[in-house]
Amino acid sequence: MSAVDLAVSCGPLRLKNPLVAASGCFGYGVEYADVVDLSALGAVAVKGLFLEEREGHAPPRIVETPSGMLNAIGLQGVGVRRFVDEMLPQLRAREAVTIVNICGTTVDEYAELARILSDAPGVAALELNISCPNIKAGGTTFGCSLHGLTDVVSAVRRATALPVIPKLTPNVTDVAAFARAAEEAGADAVSLVNTFLAMAIDIETRRPRLSNVMGGLSGPAIRPIAVRMVYECRQAIDIPIMGMGGVMTADDVVEFLIAGADAVQVGTANFVDPFVWPRLLEGLTAYLARHGHHAVSDIVGAVDLPEPAAARTTPESGAR
Amino acid sequence: MSAVDLAVSCGPLRLKNPLVAASGCFGYGVEYADVVDLSALGAVAVKGLFLEEREGHAPPRIVETPSGMLNAIGLQGVGVRRFVDEMLPQLRAREAVTIVNICGTTVDEYAELARILSDAPGVAALELNISCPNIKAGGTTFGCSLHGLTDVVSAVRRATALPVIPKLTPNVTDVAAFARAAEEAGADAVSLVNTFLAMAIDIETRRPRLSNVMGGLSGPAIRPIAVRMVYECRQAIDIPIMGMGGVMTADDVVEFLIAGADAVQVGTANFVDPFVWPRLLEGLTAYLARHGHHAVSDIVGAVDLPEPAAARTTPESGAR
Amino acid sequence: MPIDVDALVMSNDRLSATYNVLELAAPEVAAAARPGQFVMVKQNLAAAPLLRRPFSVFEVLRDERGDPVGLSILNKRIGIVTDALYALEPGQRLRCLGPLGRAFSLSSPPGEAWMVAGGVGLAPFATLAEALRAAQVPATLFYGGRSSEDLVYEDWFRQRGVRVRLTTEDGSRGESGLVTGPLEQALGTAATPPTIYACGPTPMMRAVAALAHEHGSPSEVSLEPVMGCGLGGCYSCVVRIRGGRLVRSCLHGPVFAGDRIDWDALAGAA
Amino acid sequence: MPIDVDALVMSNDRLSATYNVLELAAPEVAAAARPGQFVMVKQNLAAAPLLRRPFSVFEVLRDERGDPVGLSILNKRIGIVTDALYALEPGQRLRCLGPLGRAFSLSSPPGEAWMVAGGVGLAPFATLAEALRAAQVPATLFYGGRSSEDLVYEDWFRQRGVRVRLTTEDGSRGESGLVTGPLEQALGTAATPPTIYACGPTPMMRAVAALAHEHGSPSEVSLEPVMGCGLGGCYSCVVRIRGGRLVRSCLHGPVFAGDRIDWDALAGAA
């Protein structure tokens, strides 16, 4: 097993292993410093940050669903300045590789956030959360509009030398088209998936179970859709992919790697088991060793397609 | 409880209750005649039919996932003529209200199927499966293209006097836009959701777990997304909605009704428990009685929105 | 007409680290079951995993008066549900839907019946052995496994007048090699071609069907594809038969005439 | 620093049809737990439902030498997991992550400590009673429920020198009415303002906090919002404090000064 090297590179970003804490599921990282060795993770994607402090939505903010959960936190956050002054130094002290997840309501806000964070010591990369609430570009979110995505990525690209990783929403018809647009706009990598827009209703009160009415579905329930989307994007782009969606075990990590992810983010699993990280790392190492691989990259995108089927792997072909 | 009347109407279609067997999850209905009283169901949507007999995909055709399953049956079927000659008479003999789910590779095939079935005694309505494999309209399936959808619905509308119910795919950015297009093209109702395009990989063999590589995700896992989509469509159209996706219990039926469905289809649950129907009917009746309702329509679309939230129910607002 | 019973687990006999026999209180299902039929089981309708799993009816359990009181299933651990069935304790319950599928067709005397089982493929043959005995058909069981742990219950068959020939691949029990070895040998010396029944790994069943064909014996095989519903509703369980059609093995099987199967296609699917 | 233990269930004492006490072998968690802290439990990491559930540390269980051997939780059935916890049998295991959250701040003599519990809101007060006793703070428990079945464990408190005043809404036990009745009365006649601790339904805690404020008593309440993680990671558990900020009750609570809570907002959220 010692022969296995878990290090991966996501474009300019070198990670000691492919496991990354997903944004919004790990606070600002510092909350977990007591239970998780932050320096042992490939990276930590911190909770989505706006320029200013944000209050977020009223509770109830989460509700459990079959093999998943809905959340509508509303991006409560301390704002970028307090993050840089208060959290970033702690993350550096813990030797965490920090990916900052940024959100704006305008293209300029994204660019401004990128500039501020470029000057802040200890930021490894920027993940662009382009599926936030209240971000309109031609009537839909940046994340659901190719133009919106292109505008945000290009603006951030111009504003920073840091690795730029747009995070794609799964709530679109053709996610691969968004991955291509991100690549063309100069992204260093893409991450996917964000949560699926969903809703649950309390049948006794007939009220939505979330104060915000709708929320994002995460957890094992979405994994098969997320794996499909990572696979589609792998066929469509050459830049690295950070895959995620419902990863709970090392087997799930491997499934995303084989589907085409260069790194794998882990979100909801942190809530179920904050001590999941060592188990994921050991399991991944054991899998690679068992199969005689020395590097993670050996299995990235290594799907073995049955020949006749190869012709049928268009997005249409699966639906009934 | 006897005071509760479960009858509902979906446009011109009168159903003795809102529970409908979902297409492809109940064979041609006749397979279940021994275990289910077909005449006790609101209706039976039979397995998708093409003009000609179809072989479908090679096995493996299904794989289980967290709270769900993937399938890529590939619409194996007997073709419309054998259905009319062999199955339809049996369905009539069992007094089943039969909704025929039709699939074509061209607009003309849909129209031709509609004509044939209009002359066949015992067809209550046509459900248009516009998210089948291999159906191209401008590079994407009819189901993922507004023009494709409009063309199919208009053509079928012209070809038949039967109630026309396009079945919407959830694999789109804005499902409500497709519901509107269906309404404008003359649909009597819409049904949703079909399955979510997904994929699972066997990490030992690195082969896709389905011979077709991708398949459709169904079951409880998708329910919160399906409920959201039904709710969005309810805000967008005036024609009736048949809602579905992960219904396993009477509570789930009620959730879809409250979200805005006039009738509720039940698919995967048939595999888990073919005797689910009496339990669903009793549970629904009990709920209505407990809440002092005499008709199903009393709760259709009866979501109670917390005031401040009402403003925030746009598709964007849930995502992070 | 299948029924669904929330059957009480009467006993769980763990035969080895991988095999166990569960006795289930499902008298109606047991009474209706014919040799080769199966049941779809699930521990709790609400609990994960979502789908039921198919299992052959192993024994029909009877009281002293000979009336059916339940059935047993022979379980081999290979995953989530089979592990859970191995761990079940008496007093717990298991939902049991059946009987389902097409049964073996009984050969009649004086012709002999030869059953060929590979590992857990033994499961459908206990009920068949009882039926053959009632019909006074002389029966032999060719029973093979990887090693001795894969061979269970042979005494049960001996006690019912079945001649048993054991093989193990590692030679730890009976003749060493594949079960088809002794079968071929016996076929070569058989006075009249016996009716052959086979259940086990696909390559084994294929080989048995081929041998039977060669020696002019009729054969029936019991297939074990992944099954989503067991009732003909989902079309997940199809197998290709000679002539090219895909048929649902939960309705037209699991028992098929060995000659009807397109073995090349089946091998590809596995 | 919280740890996660796959704790053995040592006993399950079903006090009524809705209440039970589970004894869990989690010595390290018990040793570190301070009054008012909680644990996040889940039966099996892989099993449904997905998320853990928060429970107050009820008793710290000690051996004859007084060393912690485990902890108990007082469980009230209201849904999926609480039903499952009611059904647990000794020998089974429960994952137990903790201790978590902010503890009660101990008042010191000669001042008195009054604990006000509504139903299962009793849970955080057993450990508090022990701590008060060790600090020689005179303690009273005002304990209310809908009816007598909602009142459990009062003797446990009496045996530890706690004065207990019971109320039930239906009068089936103790004084009839709400727990705030006797509290208000007692506050009216109290020589010096006691420190007041409250846990129970939101309206009750709100009323208690208001009474305490009126009579110049410091108060602490233990809130019970839905919690997704218990570690500050998910931001699901926020409560609005005076001044308008939303704070995570798993980190800054569950125990808050009664004066800090924006009770209007909290009522709205429920």
Ligand SMILES: Cc1cc2nc3c(=O)[nH]c(=O)nc-3n(C[C@H](O)[C@H](O)[C@H](O)COP(=O)(O)OP(=O)(O)OC[C@H]3O[C@@H](n4cnc5c(N)ncnc54)[C@H](O)[C@@H]3O)c2cc1C
């Ligand atoms: C008609 C019929 C009768 C059967 N009778 C018996 C019996 O008497 N005793 C017995 O032990 N088993 C029997 N089987 C096989 C049994 O159904 C499977 O072993 C079981 O479904 C596996 O479930 P699992 O949750 O343990 O495995 P899973 O965790 O679901 O899967 C584990 C692995 O096993 C594979 N697998 C899943 N289903 C099957 C299957 N049907 N056959 C082979 N591999 C599969 C999966 O692809 C996966 O790789 C029968 C199958 C059929 C179709």
Ligand SMILES: Cc1cc2nc3c(=O)[nH]c(=O)nc-3n(C[C@H](O)[C@H](O)[C@H](O)COP(=O)(O)OP(=O)(O)OC[C@H]3O[C@@H](n4cnc5c(N)ncnc54)[C@H](O)[C@@H]3O)c2cc1C
């Ligand atoms: C810090 C803290 C300490 C707690 N201590 C105890 C304790 O010692 N003993 C005890 O019995 N309970 C305690 N609770 C409450 C307990 O966590 C919930 O009762 C439990 O999570 C419900 O889980 P369930 O699966 O049974 O309910 P579910 O099936 O998940 O939900 C059933 C219903 O209860 C509601 N609900 C869910 N979570 C909560 C919650 N946290 N509070 C109120 N209603 C909820 C749901 O909205 C739903 O309407 C505590 C809660 C917190 C936050």
Ligand SMILES: Cc1cc2nc3c(=O)[nH]c(=O)nc-3n(C[C@H](O)[C@H](O)[C@H](O)COP(=O)(O)O)c2cc1C
């Ligand atoms: C409570 C919660 C908060 C989240 N907040 C953010 C966020 O701030 N920014 C972001 O890009 N994604 C956010 N996400 C999405 C996750 O990062 C991840 O994309 C999604 O949950 C799927 O992964 P999982 O199934 O492993 O959780 C959040 C998810 C959850 C559950």
Ligand SMILES: Cc1cc2nc3c(=O)[nH]c(=O)nc-3n(C[C@H](O)[C@H](O)[C@H](O)COP(=O)(O)O)c2cc1C
């Ligand atoms: C095995 C299987 C086959 C299906 N075949 C069809 C079909 O032929 N036509 C169709 O419109 N939908 C088909 N569907 C989709 C279902 O009708 C339904 O839309 C979907 O499964 C969601 O509902 P559920 O979660 O209750 O199963 C199929 C689903 C499954 C699981």
Ligand code: FES
């Ligand atoms: S198992 Fe569903 S059709 Fe055979």
Ligand code: FES
């Ligand atoms: S419960 Fe997750 S932040 Fe408090």
